[in-house]
Amino acid sequence: MRISVKAVGAAAALLLTTPAFAGWEPTKPVEIVVAAGAGGASDQMARMMQAAIQKNNLMKQPMVVSLKGGASGAEALMYMKSSEGDPNKVLIAYSLIYMLPLSAKIPFNWRELTPVSVVALDQFVLWDNSAGPKTLKEFVAAAKAASSPFKMGGTGSKREDHVLTVFLEQKTGAKFSYLPYKSGGEAATQLVGNHTEANVNNPSENLEVWRAGQVRPLCVFDKERISYTTKVTETQSWADIPTCKEEGVDVQYLMLRAMFLPGKATPEQQAFYVDLFHKVTQTTEYKEYMEKQALKPIFLTGKDMVQFLEEDDALNKSLMTEAGFVAK
Amino acid sequence: MEAFGLLLHGFAVLLTWKTLVLMMVGLVLGIFVGVLPGLGGPNGVAILLPLTFTMDPTSAIVMLSCIYWGALFGGAITSILFNIPGEAWSVATTFDGYPMAQQGRAAEALTAAFTSSFIGSLVAVLLITFLAPMISSFALKFGPPEFFAVYLLTFCSFVGLGREAKHKTVISMSLGLLLAGIGMDTVSGNLRMTFGSPELLRGINFLVAVIGLFGISEILLTMEERLALRGHAAGISLRVVLSVWKDLPKYWVTLLRSSFIGCWLGITPGGAIAASFMGYNLAKRFAKEPESFGKGRIEGVFAPETAAHASGTSALLPMLALGIPGSGTAAILLGGLMVWGLNPGPLLFVEHKDFVWGLIASMYLGNVVGLVLVLTTVPIFASILRVPFAAVAPMIVVSCAIGAYAIQNAMFDIWLMLGFGIVGYVFKKIGIPLAPFTLALVLGNRAEDAFRLSMIGAGGDLKVFWSNGLVGSITTLAIVLLFWPVIDGLLGRVGWRQQDKTATQ
Numbered sequence: 001m002r003i004s005v006k007a008v009g010a011a012a013a014l015l016l017t018t019p020a021f022a023g024w025e026p027t028k029p030v031e032i033v034v035a036a037g038a039g040g041a042s043d044q045m046a047r048m049m050q051a052a053i054q055k056n057n058l059m060k061q062p063m064v065v066s067l068k069g070g071a072s073g074a075e076a077l078m079y080m081k082s083s084e085g086d087p088n089k090v091l092i093a094y095s096l097i098y099m100l101p102l103s104a105k106i107p108f109n110w111r112e113l114t115p116v117s118v119v120a121l122d123q124f125v126l127w128d129n130s131a132g133p134k135t136l137k138e139f140v141a142a143a144k145a146a147s148s149p150f151k152m153g154g155t156g157s158k159r160e161d162h163v164l165t166v167f168l169e170q171k172t173g174a175k176f177s178y179l180p181y182k183s184g185g186e187a188a189t190q191l192v193g194n195h196t197e198a199n200v201n202n203p204s205e206n207l208e209v210w211r212a213g214q215v216r217p218l219c220v221f222d223k224e225r226i227s228y229t230t231k232v233t234e235t236q237s238w239a240d241i242p243t244c245k246e247e248g249v250d251v252q253y254l255m256l257r258a259m260f261l262p263g264k265a266t267p268e269q270q271a272f273y274v275d276l277f278h279k280v281t282q283t284t285e286y287k288e289y290m291e292k293q294a295l296k297p298i299f300l301t302g303k304d305m306v307q308f309l310e311e312d313d314a315l316n317k318s319l320m321t322e323a324g325f326v327a328k
Numbered sequence: 329m330e331a332f333g334l335l336l337h338g339f340a341v342l343l344t345w346k347t348l349v350l351m352m353v354g355l356v357l358g359i360f361v362g363v364l365p366g367l368g369g370p371n372g373v374a375i376l377l378p379l380t381f382t383m384d385p386t387s388a389i390v391m392l393s394c395i396y397w398g399a400l401f402g403g404a405i406t407s408i409l410f411n412i413p414g415e416a417w418s419v420a421t422t423f424d425g426y427p428m429a430q431q432g433r434a435a436e437a438l439t440a441a442f443t444s445s446f447i448g449s450l451v452a453v454l455l456i457t458f459l460a461p462m463i464s465s466f467a468l469k470f471g472p473p474e475f476f477a478v479y480l481l482t483f484c485s486f487v488g489l490g491r492e493a494k495h496k497t498v499i500s501m502s503l504g505l506l507l508a509g510i511g512m513d514t515v516s517g518n519l520r521m522t523f524g525s526p527e528l529l530r531g532i533n534f535l536v537a538v539i540g541l542f543g544i545s546e547i548l549l550t551m552e553e554r555l556a557l558r559g560h561a562a563g564i565s566l567r568v569v570l571s572v573w574k575d576l577p578k579y580w581v582t583l584l585r586s587s588f589i590g591c592w593l594g595i596t597p598g599g600a601i602a603a604s605f606m607g608y609n610l611a612k613r614f615a616k617e618p619e620s621f622g623k624g625r626i627e628g629v630f631a632p633e634t635a636a637h638a639s640g641t642s643a644l645l646p647m648l649a650l651g652i653p654g655s656g657t658a659a660i661l662l663g664g665l666m667v668w669g670l671n672p673g674p675l676l677f678v679e680h681k682d683f684v685w686g687l688i689a690s691m692y693l694g695n696v697v698g699l700v701l702v703l704t705t706v707p708i709f710a711s712i713l714r715v716p717f718a719a720v721a722p723m724i725v726v727s728c729a730i731g732a733y734a735i736q737n738a739m740f741d742i743w744l745m746l747g748f749g750i751v752g753y754v755f756k757k758i759g760i761p762l763a764p765f766t767l768a769l770v771l772g773n774r775a776e777d778a779f780r781l782s783m784i785g786a787g788g789d790l791k792v793f794w795s796n797g798l799v800g801s802i803t804t805l806a807i808v809l810l811f812w813p814v815i816d817g818l819l820g821r822v823g824w825r826q827q828d829k830t831a832t833q
Contacts, residue, residue, distance in 0.1 A: 070530030
């Protein structure tokens with residue numbers, strides 16, 4: 001309990017709420033809105049949170065996962081936008097909150113929602129089939145020498161995966177044809193089946209096929225290596241994957257995983273969820289999940305979070321503009 | 329033989345009182361959600377998933393998969409009694425099941441549906457038991473061109489083998505394809521035909537359309553004809569059940585063919601929906617008097633149900649072995665697995681033998697227990713037909729509305745459902761078949777994506793659809809089926825000339 005009291009205090013201080021904490025609590029089951037399909041990284045994370053909250057009795061009301069992956073996640077964004085003032089819905093957001101309004105002109109702005117907290121950062125890794133080239137250098141050389149462009153699997157068009165592919169092209173001079181599949185899982189199996197030459201999946205999406213020795217990680221798109229040193233396969237841990245920069249191709253991208261309430265939530269409601277998700281990050285379920293899926297643990301809220309979002313938004317906007325994905 | 333030993337081990341894991349009770353509870357809940365149109369398997373499993381968080385993984389998955397089997401059985405009930413498919417793959421069951429109910433053969437149709445569900449699932453489970461490792465490598469052969477070829481085959485078999493006038497089938501299918509295009513286009517990342525409306529962003533949900541097209545339009549037709557729910561409540565007796573079972577051997581070709589189609593499409597994520605339609609069409613194609621289909625023929629129930637269930641069951645295999653869910657419900661189960669710390673993938677079979685074989689054993693047990701359970705409760709369901717139409721109709725409309733709303737929690741979907749009800753009514757009046765429309769709505773997007781991904785990969789070269797034996801043979805078969813009436817005609821003429829010659833000689 002000590003942790004939670006501290007967290008409440010911290011949250012209250014951060015949000016400058018007066019009086020300190022009015023003790024608002026949800027009176028209806030809380031819906032955790034997932035802006036992606038079943039089984040994807042967001043869905044897995046939502047279900048981890050649902051289980052962590054239920055097993056540790058962190059909230060009186062039950063939590064239900066609601067999948068709103070229609071229109072590449074735009075459905076969830078519009079749903080949150082139209083739920084203004086309803087404190088029983090929490091969005092588990094990722095970079096789509098910056099990208100979709102740019103690429104598809106969805107009338108949505110994350111500033112209209114109530115930020116709760118950033119709960120994790122997700123990595124991207126360049127993978128190829130385990131029968132393919134063994135290092136990034138060999139891979140780039142093979143891609144340049146190939147008669148037809150290498151096929152790069154990804155999820156969604158004009159999104160993180162696509163942006164990374166464009167930057168990979170710019171930095172290496174190799175050409176790729178980008179195939180947007182419906183989910184990271186599909187991109188993974190298509191790589192195993194040799195229908196594509198590579199993908200830029202999140203660690204969680206390729207974890208199982210990596211453990212089975214069917215794909216090989218070439219490099220991670222971050223400025224430093226992943227910190228987890230426990231062996232994942234027989235010979236390698238996440239920390240053994242070099243960064244792309246080490247391998248001579250400086251492309252970096254991290255994706256946020258953040259919680260938002262609909263617009264016009266009261267400071268009390270906001271404080272309740274800040275506290276709730278802070279408690280979630282203290283559970284063993286969360287910690288195990290972070291390590292297993294090779295996510296970067298982080299907890300930002302209040303002003304820090306807004307500052308982070310503004311910077312991240314600016315970065316994504318410039319990447320999208322440079323890649324030519326902004327709709328006119 | 330190793331598989332057999334492991335299976336026995338699985339039964340040992342399963343045969344405890346606690347597990348058996350969970351199984352029964354799951355089945356009853358499943359039948360219940362299956363009967364409510366729109367609620368169906370995926371939603372039922374999603375709602376009940378949190379209940380299982382505190383159980384151990386094996387008990388939890390046994391209960392959830394029993395809900396799944398129960399929903400599979402339950403979906404057939406409303407299709408046959410009210411012409412409202414409870415699940416997408418029950419659409420084809422309505423074609424002959426509902427006419428049978430109208431003729432007072434509801435009990436017979438229900439028995440046929442349940443029995444064939446059982447047979448289909450059984451064949452698929454046997455397949456999973458003995459071929460699991462081989463099948464997962466087969467599924468990996470499917471890239472975009474192969475997927476497109478399978479969808480093409482489904483569409484072509486509809487046009488080529490359907491009994492309705494070809495132009496009407498094509499009109500209906502084109503309308504479906506047009507509506508399927510609404511929403512986000514995943515290949516380009518742009519919005520299409522949404523006209524700035526946030527409601528249209530997510531596209532038209534297939535189930536909403538189906539509930540309207542079939543359920544609401546049926547109510548409208550019945551109202552117009554001032555009839556009570558047509559059909560007599562036939563009490564199911566052991567005699568009916570036995571007489572249906574006695575005739576089973578006569579239909580072994582249909583059952584076998586549908587099981588095969590179902591397993592094949594389930595493994596190659598083509599899905600139960602495509603399987604049920606294809607099973608039905610092929611049964612019709614190869615029947616001696618195809619005209620009698622759609623008028624209450626028992627084979628018209630056997631064929632789609634067997635295929636749908638073979639496919640629904642075998643869809644669990646790619647989910648376990650590859651982590652690709654073959655159906656909506658499988659996708660929710662996948663989410664459940666991850667909560668329990670089991671990651672589907674090639675290593676699941678190696679690292680969690682208890683769990684995998686417990687699940688496979690539960691498929692056998694769940695199916696047997698489920699069959700007994702539904703057969704004994706049929707009289708209750710069949711007696712619904714005895715209730716006056718005036719009392720049942722509002723209940724059906726309300727349950728349709730709840731179903732349509734529950735899919736995406738959107739009021740807009742209820743209006744959409746009513747709109748489709750009117751479309752369905754008009755289509756029935758002017759004789760445009762509904763099935764191609766719904767098929768196009770389900771598979772249109774996937775077929776389009778698969779085609780465009782193939783084109784991106786191949787640099788726009790259509791030869792990719794003949795680039796290897798697998799995709800080449802499926803594509804060729806699709807084209808043969810599309811032009812089947814012409815080919816059949818030509819063959820007939822050649823045969824006739826030969827006969828003619830021999831006659832003159």
